[in-house]
Amino acid sequence: MAIHLNTAGAGLPAPAVPGTVARFAALEAELGPYEAEAVHADDLDRRVYDLLALLVGARPDEIALFGSATDAWCRIVCGLTPPRGSRIWVTPYEYAGNLIALQRLAARHECVVEVVPASPSGDLDLDWMRRNLDDRVAVVSLVHMPSSAGVVQPVEEVGALLAGSSAVYVVDACQTVGQLPVDVRAIGCHVLTGAGRKFLRGPRGTGFAFVARELWDRVAPPFHDVHVAEVRSLHHYEVTADRAARFETAERSSAAVLGLVAALEHNAVTPAGAAPEVFAALADAVATTPGTRVLAPGARRAGIVSFVHERCSPERVRDVLAGEGVTGWVGFGAHTPLYLASSGIDRFVRLSVHHYNDLAQVDVLRGALSRAVNG
Template sequence: MTGIDVERVRRDTAGCERVTHLNNAGAALSPRPVVDAVVEHLRLEEEIGGYEAAAERADRLEHTYDALARLVGAAREDIAVVENATRAWDMGFYSLPWAPGDRILTARAEYASNAIALLQTARRHGVQVEVVPDDESGALDVDALRELIDERVKLIAVTHVPTQGGLVNPAVEIGKVAREAGITYLLDACQSVGQLPVDVGEIGCDLLTATGRKFLRGPRGTGFLYCSPRIREHLEPPFLDLHAATWTGADSYQVRADARRFESWETSYAGKIGLGVAVDYALDLGLDAIEARVTQLADTLRQRLRALPGVLVRDRGTRLSGIVSFTVDGRDSHRIAEELQAERINVSVSVVTSARWDLEARGLASLVRASVHYYNTEEEIDRLCEALSRRG
């Protein structure tokens, strides 16, 4: 199907022997090199001490910045490694200055954590949050976005691949609008990095955030923020410590120049090393090859789900990702997920409170979400569909 040696990557993935894991949009199964790197560092901390282990593995820690920069087409100075994608998004977003009357444009398919932060900022600072209409396919309408632009728009904040379905928003086209108007552009790439090629130069975003645990197959508790040098010097993070800034005098401090101003001193060093290994693993396979296999598997899953009585595939958009959302007539999504898990088939459920602007408008309280990755197989897709048929 692609250039990926599926047998090899499955041998690298211990969980493939135990479960049919179709919850990669939640947390993917880590490959053995990632787990080994994390455990090895924890063992080193156990043996010689945490500070000492960090010093001894400084080159591996620094390599993570190089790997992430290569992954998204950035410079290493543009990368901050933080605890998770939400913290990365918050650190970028809450650094932006606001004035009453400022406008934020966002997408209908936004994730709850982002939407709540937008609404909190509207309440605190008197800014306006406006949802850009979808086009006929369900993606953000770029023409409608352009028509909404005026001198009061200070931010375009969009999720690249939403949590609740296969939609891929037109990130590059949105970036063109943002650059033409000189507006800051924040892209949540939590669900796209690791399954799709993502290049910040091509996209034209000022801020990009992502996690380690999903399609990158990295450790939980890891994430990163890309911050363009174009805006970085104008952003002061919402909180600082002795890592993000230097105490220069009794009543003065200096924020560091690179993107690590968004980090804090204490972090999981084992997780950071593991994240770098996960990025290397993805880069070695090739993001184009990963996208091709993930897309093919997701297309196959959608076709087979559509053939099942009572099953409705709910994905929107013309370009689709490895996330497949569906409902079954007369059946509760949570109950379906529980029954599948009893057969060692992992899926998840997206609920209306995770994506209210989207799901509520479509009259959907919940969806079953099956998300494939390159180590999945068509036999596993068949297993999911057969299980659904038996309980239909």
């Protein structure tokens, strides 16, 4: 069986997920899709929201479901209406997809996007944030952990710093839900988004957003679907959903949502993320391989170890590892442009561990990596 070191891309499905998805597909074929949904109405309409709320410390009515974490993030953030001339803060670790959306938001509202500087070690300059925070800062976007490196950003400290300001605080937790404890009240954010397919071990095609109640009327989505709004006249419609689900669309994969429920139930009784000694062993295996340059900014790291090698291409490393039953991934610097692409890094190897990885597997990786760079 392959050693899966690519949970940062997509995790191995939790044990009950494949069967849950398959059984619902079979039920659709037997009864009809609408009829199958009716059988599972409680899971689809209530339980999935309850479980996601429990996961991130929110209320069920503050949760909305989407087809991906990016869809969730863009659906909410792109609906913000910052005042003209506002400042939008990002960090050097911002995901490219988020940056594209923020650039468009800034262009529409004549705002400016600014980068919160980091220290030479890679940690955010919180003092700079304190000195420069003013009423013009309208949006602050933090990626809790970038997909390119395992740096854990200080989301709680930033939330405390922003408390009482007029800024909308958005946290992309795509790589941390299911890996690290995530509590929106402790963080103090207005929006938090996550993926079902990574460390939660749910199906692809699932994502979600926490949207604080105070923000609901400040987000102007491109449309409201008919399951959350009613047309009152030729020129007027009314949003009838008094919950964050007002930002969803009616059509979704019920099989995927039920798979997400199964993953969330499994997540509730399994360890969060890899054991510390497993991550430490992975980091050591990479760092002690001659010729590697580890991409390891920041004081606090977890889950993901990325690197380049002075002689071997990322593709060669990936392929040799795959030949020995170890699954890694080739990442692209362009996906984290302010951190990697600006440093001249085009591609890199990314390895990631979860609770299903152990020290014996890391030992196999250590040997395979040595052969990959010395072959």
